[in-house]
Amino acid sequence: MNTLVIDSSVAIKWVVPESGTAEALALRRYRLCAPELLVAECANAFWKKVRRGELNAAEALVAVRLLEQAEIELVSMRGLMEPAAKLAIALNHPAYDCIYLALADAIDTTFMTADEVLARRVKAKGLKTKVSHLTAALEPGGFDDGQL
Numbered sequence: 001m002n003t004l005v006i007d008s009s010v011a012i013k014w015v016v017p018e019s020g021t022a023e024a025l026a027l028r029r030y031r032l033c034a035p036e037l038l039v040a041e042c043a044n045a046f047w048k049k050v051r052r053g054e055l056n057a058a059e060a061l062v063a064v065r066l067l068e069q070a071e072i073e074l075v076s077m078r079g080l081m082e083p084a085a086k087l088a089i090a091l092n093h094p095a096y097d098c099i100y101l102a103l104a105d106a107i108d109t110t111f112m113t114a115d116e117v118l119a120r121r122v123k124a125k126g127l128k129t130k131v132s133h134l135t136a137a138l139e140p141g142g143f144d145d146g147q148l
Helices: 008-015 021-029 037-051 057-068 081-091 095-106 116-125 134-138
Strands: 003-006 031-035 073-075 110-113 130-133
Touching: 003 095, 008 021, 008 037, 008 057, 008 110, 008 134, 021 134, 031 037, 031 095, 037 057, 037 095, 081 095, 081 116, 095 110, 095 116, 095 130, 116 130, 130 134
Parallel strands: 003 031, 003 110, 031 073, 110 130
Antiparallel strands: none
């Protein structure tokens, strides 16, 4: 089974209906992995949704529980700091997001994200990292990785 690296922008859509939820759910047929950073980023995203009034506290906690049960292999970030820092510098983009890119590079797979800015920056720089925007999830041949 093919593996994809996903970030919190994808995982959140599984438990909170929003634009891109159908595409995010379609990815669940693959083996999914993410750096352990995903846990902190998802918890922070739920906190932000409560702060903005998009979810109440009870809804956020239900979403957290559901997401904790999702089949995502969490990978140690050890060894990803230097490649993530290099990517962050090259892309002029936060290193947090580049941890996901570094993991995708390390295991030679595609990184799926709903972050349009990040996906565009990677493609514009012509980096070897295979990144695909979530909108490609339901398009035939939409992934950069021809194996999917």
